[in-house]
Amino acid sequence: MSGVVSVRGVDKVFGTGRERTEALRRIDLEIPQGAFVSLIGPSGCGKSTLLRLIGDLTQPSVGTIEVNGKTAHRARLDRDYGMVFQSPVLFDWRTVQRNVELPLEMTALGRTQRAARAAAMLALVELGGFERRYPWQLSGGMQQRVAIARALSFEPALILMDEPFGALDEMTRERLNLELLRIWKQTGTTIVFVTHSIPEAVFLSTQVAVMSARPGRILEVISVDLPQPRNDLTREDARYFGFITRVRERLRGHDVAPPRAAEVAASG
Amino acid sequence: MFRAARGVLSFAAVIAALGVLWEGIKLLGGDPNGAWTPPFQWTVASDLNMPHVWDIATSFVEPAQRNGPPLGLVLGDAALFTFREAFGGFVFGALLGLALAIVFVHSRLLERALVPYVVASQTVPIIAIAPVVVIWLQGGWLAVAVISAYLTFFPVTIAGLRGLRSPDPRALELMRSYAASPRSVLFKVRLPAAAPYLLAALKVAATASVVGAIIGELPSGIREGLGGAILNFNQYYVSGPPKLWAAIIVAAIVGIGFFVLVRAAEAFLMRGRVPAAET
Amino acid sequence: MRRLRYYGPAVAIFVGVLAVWEIAVRAFGIQQFLLPRPSAIAAAFTEHFDELVTVGGNTLVEAVGGLLIGGVAALAVALATARWTAASRALLPFAIAANSVPIIAFAPIMNNWFGVLNPLSKMMVVAVLVFFPIMINTLRGLTLVDRSSLELMRSYAATELAVFTKVRIPNALPYVFTALKVSATLSLIGAIVAEYFGGARSVLGQFIITEAAFFRFANAWAAIVVASAVSIAFFLIIVAIERVAIPWHASSRSAESS
Numbered sequence: 001m002s003g004v005v006s007v008r009g010v011d012k013v014f015g016t017g018r019e020r021t022e023a024l025r026r027i028d029l030e031i032p033q034g035a036f037v038s039l040i041g042p043s044g045c046g047k048s049t050l051l052r053l054i055g056d057l058t059q060p061s062v063g064t065i066e067v068n069g070k071t072a073h074r075a076r077l078d079r080d081y082g083m084v085f086q087s088p089v090l091f092d093w094r095t096v097q098r099n100v101e102l103p104l105e106m107t108a109l110g111r112t113q114r115a116a117r118a119a120a121m122l123a124l125v126e127l128g129g130f131e132r133r134y135p136w137q138l139s140g141g142m143q144q145r146v147a148i149a150r151a152l153s154f155e156p157a158l159i160l161m162d163e164p165f166g167a168l169d170e171m172t173r174e175r176l177n178l179e180l181l182r183i184w185k186q187t188g189t190t191i192v193f194v195t196h197s198i199p200e201a202v203f204l205s206t207q208v209a210v211m212s213a214r215p216g217r218i219l220e221v222i223s224v225d226l227p228q229p230r231n232d233l234t235r236e237d238a239r240y241f242g243f244i245t246r247v248r249e250r251l252r253g254h255d256v257a258p259p260r261a262a263e264v265a266a267s268g
Numbered sequence: 269m270f271r272a273a274r275g276v277l278s279f280a281a282v283i284a285a286l287g288v289l290w291e292g293i294k295l296l297g298g299d300p301n302g303a304w305t306p307p308f309q310w311t312v313a314s315d316l317n318m319p320h321v322w323d324i325a326t327s328f329v330e331p332a333q334r335n336g337p338p339l340g341l342v343l344g345d346a347a348l349f350t351f352r353e354a355f356g357g358f359v360f361g362a363l364l365g366l367a368l369a370i371v372f373v374h375s376r377l378l379e380r381a382l383v384p385y386v387v388a389s390q391t392v393p394i395i396a397i398a399p400v401v402v403i404w405l406q407g408g409w410l411a412v413a414v415i416s417a418y419l420t421f422f423p424v425t426i427a428g429l430r431g432l433r434s435p436d437p438r439a440l441e442l443m444r445s446y447a448a449s450p451r452s453v454l455f456k457v458r459l460p461a462a463a464p465y466l467l468a469a470l471k472v473a474a475t476a477s478v479v480g481a482i483i484g485e486l487p488s489g490i491r492e493g494l495g496g497a498i499l500n501f502n503q504y505y506v507s508g509p510p511k512l513w514a515a516i517i518v519a520a521i522v523g524i525g526f527f528v529l530v531r532a533a534e535a536f537l538m539r540g541r542v543p544a545a546e547t
Numbered sequence: 548m549r550r551l552r553y554y555g556p557a558v559a560i561f562v563g564v565l566a567v568w569e570i571a572v573r574a575f576g577i578q579q580f581l582l583p584r585p586s587a588i589a590a591a592f593t594e595h596f597d598e599l600v601t602v603g604g605n606t607l608v609e610a611v612g613g614l615l616i617g618g619v620a621a622l623a624v625a626l627a628t629a630r631w632t633a634a635s636r637a638l639l640p641f642a643i644a645a646n647s648v649p650i651i652a653f654a655p656i657m658n659n660w661f662g663v664l665n666p667l668s669k670m671m672v673v674a675v676l677v678f679f680p681i682m683i684n685t686l687r688g689l690t691l692v693d694r695s696s697l698e699l700m701r702s703y704a705a706t707e708l709a710v711f712t713k714v715r716i717p718n719a720l721p722y723v724f725t726a727l728k729v730s731a732t733l734s735l736i737g738a739i740v741a742e743y744f745g746g747a748r749s750v751l752g753q754f755i756i757t758e759a760a761f762f763r764f765a766n767a768w769a770a771i772v773v774a775s776a777v778s779i780a781f782f783l784i785i786v787a788i789e790r791v792a793i794p795w796h797a798s799s800r801s802a803e804s805s
Contacts, residue, residue, distance in 0.1 A: 089693065092796070380555075393740070396755045487743065528644075
């Protein structure tokens, strides 16, 4: 099975001289078709940067990134990505429906087709009937579901999600986790998901990539072979707790920043 | 220091560019000048309507009236006079504006009763009422300062209201949990929170106060200031166009100067805090 | 009922102030050149109604014309420069400095350039007066766009034009309307001040000057009331347009709920 995403030998350095920060070091990552991969690590480990590299929102200092066998840049121009940010980033001046239609307006799709697609996507995230509302009339969780509908609307090969549920309360978050899994199954899409919640990562993912503190490296990619489809019972499964412990221990071993001298020696 | 120098330099560059543009227009459509006959004849660009840059510049050192002091000195005095009015109006207006904002924040009833009139007050053409104010206050720069304050207090009240309401509700609840008096809530939470809003408004107010001072001078027979100078040189425009331009340039300098002054004060007071957007 | 409770205090103040004014002027024998009685102003208003309408209309034409000229120019400059974000950032301080120039000082120049009796000379004063506030605000609205919104558009490989029409311009609209609301009042005041430096007989500024010169102060005050009323009406029209044009925006929202 060929990888949708393949990251090879990527370093990412911000700034120069005294301002120089090494964000990512020697990242290798293969993401197969239909996978749900979580990136997890201490804050500042560069997991969002890695996501942005895959999405061609920033470029690697060293190394290559391929998406569907193309460069990340080509993939972006081919509109292979659906992005979901921590905040919904909905446009105040557009109704819910018009927000979902936004990416479709960049394609050759006609007005009626766009409306039909938007309606289908809103039904998928269970927001049918809210088409005419404005974003401010919706709760935070509903807004984030609109953002997911928007990301799905043009059937991108790859969905990139940057802590999409980070700002939501625990109850909403668990409900949206279930919905996301359902949508993922229904559409067969590939998802890369940044989070700092270990239970969330384990619950959702087929693979969890555990990252170290800065400079971020991938310590281990843990395959979570809990049975699919996952549901509320999964959260009570003993193996679920086993995976949580495994991820936690992997993180704990490395959540202390390496000594400064070592960093200087390595980068110099 | 370096940044300030760069600011002054780029400012000078913009002024120079304006001068070049000015003379360029005159070269294209101004009056014939020696050997050069411009291809177009624009009335706007004639020597009467757009005097040469160097004529305006030299007018500063030439006497304003026969055997009188040079125009530069005359305008300098007028500028000081107008600035005094404007500064007086600025201080009155800022204090009044802040006082109103504090009252409105503490009384919904007064807010509802008076804010519509605060807004409506700015639609009254102050220039029409200025003569009455001058008679009431028996003339002088103080009368003009009051007129200037009429334009100045408004932005301060509006920004003050917004700023005094800006603290996080949790900060107010925290103060409540300390059983803090309204006075200490005002001084420890509301006013510090309002500071960036107020300082941004004071920059607007500085400009408004200069406008107010000039407008106040126009109909009230006060001739010592820049408004008077503009009226005067406008009357004798045909005999010396550069003088009116010189007066306008000095008025612009006073306006920009006062603005820069308030901005410097803001930069000093707000060091280490997030400044509000410039207006 | 709730409306009455809300506007009650303001109405009470209005009635109260008029009553105190009327009584005070009568009781203390305040001379009419200082302050005419409200009833005298009202009488002057009804007596000269037709003339006041003409005069106010002429000044309003100057104000609206100036706002159109200045507004279109400001929007054009802002749209043209926003394309080069760095250049427009460098430009902004100068626009802000220019905004603190007392533009009104240019009124006599505009009279010389375009003719004292030509309404265009007043329009140009108004145009220059409103140019900087509108330009500065529009530029700010076009450039102060949420970074995530731009990244979202980037992830769609959106064209520069799409970013402009779908993100920057809608984002700028509330800023534009804020500036327009300020400019509505500003334009009328500016036109009247410009008229003080000379103008046709049948405009508000000249009407007030002549009536005051002939000691007909009630007439002058009636004209002041007209100026204020026209100014408020102009402002409210722009508020109404704003509500239709940007129904999503907070300022329209709060008006809806109150």
